[in-house]
Amino acid sequence: MLVRESGCGTCHVIPGIPDARGLVGPTLDQFGRRDNIAGVLRNTPDNLVRWLVSPQSIKPGDAMPDLGITPNDAAAMAAYLYSLR
Numbered sequence: 613m614l615v616r617e618s619g620c621g622t623c624h625v626i627p628g629i630p631d632a633r634g635l636v637g638p639t640l641d642q643f644g645r646r647d648n649i650a651g652v653l654r655n656t657p658d659n660l661v662r663w664l665v666s667p668q669s670i671k672p673g674d675a676m677p678d679l680g681i682t683p684n685d686a687a688a689m690a691a692y693l694y695s696l697r
């Protein structure tokens with residue numbers, strides 16, 4: 613629900629989220645098997661939370677904006693994304 617309400621689907625294809633068909637960012641299908649995050653971070657739960665809270669501090673100027681996600685919400689979203697295998 614958080615993923616849906618945060619508008620992630622306007623930019624990403626996300627299995628299990630209605631209307632998440634965006635093509636601005638990469639598909640998040642099988643994200644749990646991905647080796648890295650945005651090409652710059654190892655795909656670990658801590659790094660995924662960091663990315664979701666502030667992609668701009670990790671990759672300034674990236675097409676994924678800071679969305680004001682709290683660390684708690686990011687952790688919940690990360691758990692969902694890792695379930696996509």
Ligand code: HEC
Nearest residue numbers: 618619620623636637638648649650651674675676677689
């Ligand atoms: C305005 C468009 C936009 C929105 C909104 C957005 N993203 Fe992204 N996202 C991107 C782009 C573009 C990238 C690719 C970044 C890169 O590789 O430099 C990305 C990358 C990612 C990645 C890394 C994917 C990979 O394969 O490396 C994850 C995970 C992610 N986004 C999750 C989310 C989540 C969860 C939300 C909602 C809270 C969200 N995004 C909202 C555009 C967006």
